[in-house]
Each structure stands twice: as C-alpha cells, then as structure tokens.
Amino acid sequence: MLVASASASAAAMALAGTSAVAGATTPAEDGVRTTVHTAGRVEDGGDVLRYSWPGVYFEGRIRGTGVGIVLDDPAADYDVQVDGATVATLVTPGRTTHWVKGLRDGVHTVRLVKRNDTPWSTSAFGGFVAAPGGAVLARPAARSRQIEFVGDSLTVGYGNLSTSRDCDGEQLKRTTNVDVGYGALTARRLRADHQINAYSGLGMVRNYNGGTPEVTYRTFYDRALLNVPGDVWQNPGTWRPGLVVVHLGTNDFSTPLNPGEPWTDESLAAAYRGAYGAFVQKLRTRYGPRTTILAVGAGPFAGHVEQVVKERADAGDRRVRYWRLDDTGFDYSGCHWHYSARDHRLLADRLTSFVADLPIRW
Incomplete structure (x- = not known):
C-alpha cells in the first residue's frame, strides 16, 4: 500500500x-x-x-x-x-x-x-x-466493556520502543507508543474500549523530583484539553467504565525530598493517602457503585495504596480492590529506566489474568 x-x-x-x-x-x-x-x-x-x-x-x-x-x-x-x-x-x-x-x-x-x-x-x-x-460507512459499534487507565509515564508507555535507556527528547517522542502499553494491551485482550488518562512526570501530591509543585495529576484529570486551564471534559453519557485502573505514586516517592519542599517523609505519605482516598471517592461519585476501581501498588507506595483500599472496604465499598504489581522479570530498558515493550506485555499478561477473576459488572 x-x-x-x-x-x-x-x-x-x-x-x-x-x-x-x-x-x-x-x-x-x-x-x-x-x-x-x-x-x-x-x-x-x-x-x-x-x-x-x-x-x-x-x-x-x-x-x-x-x-x-x-x-x-x-x-x-x-x-x-x-x-x-x-x-x-x-x-x-x-x-x-x-x-x-x-x-x-x-x-x-x-x-x-x-x-x-x-x-x-x-x-x-x-x-x-x-x-x-x-x-x-456507518461507524463501528462500541464495545460493551470499557476500562479507564489513570497513571503517569509508566502508563503512557514512555520510551517503551527505545533500544537504549539513554534518550534525548527526540528519541523519547519517537519511541513512545501507548498503543503497545499495558493499558491498551489489557483492554484488547478483554475486548474493551479504553481511555488512557495518563500524564508523564506527575503524581498524586508530588511530581517527579518535586517539580512544578503548583500542579499535580489531579489538576488535569477532569480536562479534555490538557493545555486549557479550567477545561472540563463533557462526558457524552456513553463513557461508563466497568473498571478504572489507578497506577499513581511512582513520581510521589521515587526521588528523595529536596531542601525547600514542604514535606517530611511522614507528612508526604499522609498527604498521599489522603489525596488518594479523595480521588477514589471522586471516581466513585462520578461512575457510581457498579464500577470496580483497581488501585495498583508498587515499590515504596504499595503499602499506602493497600491502606487506602482497606479503609474503603471497612467503610463498605467492596468494589475498590488492591493489586500489588509484580515486576518479576522486567528489564526496564525503555527510556530512562521505564518499562520496555516487553515489560508492558508481561504486565498486561498479569493484569489481564487478575482482572479476569474479578466480579466486574461490565
């Protein structure tokens, strides 16, 4: 062709x-x-x-x-x-x-x-x-299943096609492909439509290395147009995900606190848990009681995510579930030690298997 x-x-x-x-x-x-x-x-x-x-x-x-x-x-x-x-x-x-x-x-x-x-x-x-x-011709029919992925550069697929960890800006742009990332792969395996609402470098309360402290991921979540302050996406009524996967926390905790940041290790952890709980409540209010919210824990923030999920369960919300990300066998050979395309496939395999066993109301 x-x-x-x-x-x-x-x-x-x-x-x-x-x-x-x-x-x-x-x-x-x-x-x-x-x-x-x-x-x-x-x-x-x-x-x-x-x-x-x-x-x-x-x-x-x-x-x-x-x-x-x-x-x-x-x-x-x-x-x-x-x-x-x-x-x-x-x-x-x-x-x-x-x-x-x-x-x-x-x-x-x-x-x-x-x-x-x-x-x-x-x-x-x-x-x-x-x-x-x-x-x-007439547009294809929508799929009966819908999954929303919330995350950072790991969910974006940052440099996942790169053949080296050292990348300049141009190489990063050309080797990032979210469509071969774990979110899109998982959705295809489950025959679901999907949204990848992910933003590189941002965290729940703290961004990578403490950068741009005036905003966080939560600043942008409601938008359709990310570079338009105050923009709010208008759901046409057709987006009712049976599953929302939240994978946020790497940027909050992956770098040590810098002088001048308004945190201690303890206050950062407490702020993260509080904001995470409020974000989960936002999702619950937006999508209603039928939607399953899957909170992903990894590395230094896994315990905090698990605690938030436990508090939700204790309050009676059993459709918020915890999943500990298993990165066994990952090579992290994407740009700047991000997931490679192979890592994304492994993660999609494990996530698909876990989700398939959940009692989701598609």
Missing part, C-alpha cells in the same frame, strides 16, 4: 467540511462523530474533534480503494491501521490529509491512534474520507 499526504490547503478544506478530492466522501456535513467511534476524551466541534490525552483512537469503516485521514496536529505521532494491520506511522503530521491507497475494492475498517503524550498541545481530527468512488 502507498501512503501519501495531500496539500495543506486540501487538508484545510477537509477540516472545514469540504472534500478536496473530486468524488471523495467526507463525513463533516453531519459531524465527524457520527461516522467514527471513539472512547477517548474529545471535545466535539462538529466538523472536528479535539483532544489531548495519549492513546485517543478513532475507528471507522469505508468502502472503496483508499482512505484519507484528516488531521491538524503539529506535536503528536500516530499509527494508521487498516483491517487490523498498521500501514503508516505519521510523525507530527501538522495540518494535512494522509491517504492510504491501493486497497482492494471493498469494505475496510480503519483505526487512527495517538501514540504519545503531548499535554502542551491540542490535537484535532477531521474524520476519515473515502477515495473517489467510495464512501464513508
């Missing part, structure tokens, strides 16, 4: 709802969302969907010999998948329409997924476009 890029002016026309290719079909007349399936946190602008979180994906169906992907994104990378196979990786595509041509004439599924985290930027997707003589 050949992958080509249309001109910026053609992309602008497609984003505006007008096809730049004679005979092509664009979904923008009725709104992009009517012809694509997405479970991610998106802001619906009618002829364009805007988003920021990593791993946001769009799925569609077309009939014909080619499909165009309308994008406006100067920061993120994407994989394009047709009929289950990756046919292109788009590196910071900018404002353009990318074409996949040479398909057999017939019905095809197409999936676009944002590979990495770009919280400083807003991404925009203008829909799928069929090649001349083809058509954009």
Whole structure:
C-alpha cells in the first residue's frame, strides 16, 4: 500500500467540511462523530474533534480503494491501521490529509491512534474520507466493556520502543507508543474500549523530583484539553467504565525530598493517602457503585495504596480492590529506566489474568 499526504490547503478544506478530492466522501456535513467511534476524551466541534490525552483512537469503516485521514496536529505521532494491520506511522503530521491507497475494492475498517503524550498541545481530527468512488460507512459499534487507565509515564508507555535507556527528547517522542502499553494491551485482550488518562512526570501530591509543585495529576484529570486551564471534559453519557485502573505514586516517592519542599517523609505519605482516598471517592461519585476501581501498588507506595483500599472496604465499598504489581522479570530498558515493550506485555499478561477473576459488572 502507498501512503501519501495531500496539500495543506486540501487538508484545510477537509477540516472545514469540504472534500478536496473530486468524488471523495467526507463525513463533516453531519459531524465527524457520527461516522467514527471513539472512547477517548474529545471535545466535539462538529466538523472536528479535539483532544489531548495519549492513546485517543478513532475507528471507522469505508468502502472503496483508499482512505484519507484528516488531521491538524503539529506535536503528536500516530499509527494508521487498516483491517487490523498498521500501514503508516505519521510523525507530527501538522495540518494535512494522509491517504492510504491501493486497497482492494471493498469494505475496510480503519483505526487512527495517538501514540504519545503531548499535554502542551491540542490535537484535532477531521474524520476519515473515502477515495473517489467510495464512501464513508456507518461507524463501528462500541464495545460493551470499557476500562479507564489513570497513571503517569509508566502508563503512557514512555520510551517503551527505545533500544537504549539513554534518550534525548527526540528519541523519547519517537519511541513512545501507548498503543503497545499495558493499558491498551489489557483492554484488547478483554475486548474493551479504553481511555488512557495518563500524564508523564506527575503524581498524586508530588511530581517527579518535586517539580512544578503548583500542579499535580489531579489538576488535569477532569480536562479534555490538557493545555486549557479550567477545561472540563463533557462526558457524552456513553463513557461508563466497568473498571478504572489507578497506577499513581511512582513520581510521589521515587526521588528523595529536596531542601525547600514542604514535606517530611511522614507528612508526604499522609498527604498521599489522603489525596488518594479523595480521588477514589471522586471516581466513585462520578461512575457510581457498579464500577470496580483497581488501585495498583508498587515499590515504596504499595503499602499506602493497600491502606487506602482497606479503609474503603471497612467503610463498605467492596468494589475498590488492591493489586500489588509484580515486576518479576522486567528489564526496564525503555527510556530512562521505564518499562520496555516487553515489560508492558508481561504486565498486561498479569493484569489481564487478575482482572479476569474479578466480579466486574461490565
């Protein structure tokens, strides 16, 4: 298959709802969302969907010999998948329409997924476009199961495709792929739609090495557009996860306290437990009593997470469960000692097995 890029002016026309290719079909007349399936946190602008979180994906169906992907994104990378196979990786595509041509004439599924985290930027997707003589078909059905993953760089898939632990900024961007991270892998194995609401470097109350103390992960959790202060994601009513997996704490405790930070080891631990408990309550209020919340513990924060879960259970909330992450056999060969792609597969194996035995109300 050949992958080509249309001109910026053609992309602008497609984003505006007008096809730049004679005979092509664009979904923008009725709104992009009517012809694509997405479970991610998106802001619906009618002829364009805007988003920021990593791993946001769009799925569609077309009939014909080619499909165009309308994008406006100067920061993120994407994989394009047709009929289950990756046919292109788009590196910071900018404002353009990318074409996949040479398909057999017939019905095809197409999936676009944002590979990495770009919280400083807003991404925009203008829909799928069929090649001349083809058509954009009704969107694929949503999956009956939904899983939300909350985390930091370990959940983002930070540098998981790198062949070395030493990475510069450019290498980190190109080798981060959340779609081969443990969250996406677990969701696929459980045949579930998913959100990866993860932000590198942030913690529950303290960020990596005490950086940017004016914000934490909780500052951004409610947003769809991470770089827009005060933004609040509007759940269209279709996102009702049966499972929420929380893997936050590595940044809070992985580095020693610096002079000037407002913590002692004891007060940091107490603040972490208090904020974690409040965050779990936020999830419970948002999603209701049927959702299972899985709190992941690892390293120096495992005991604190376990204590929070015990307190919830003692208060009568038995759908908050604790899972101690088993990293036996991990090589941590991703950028800066993060999980490698192999580590993510091992973790997904173990998490999938654990989740499969939970009494989740999907």
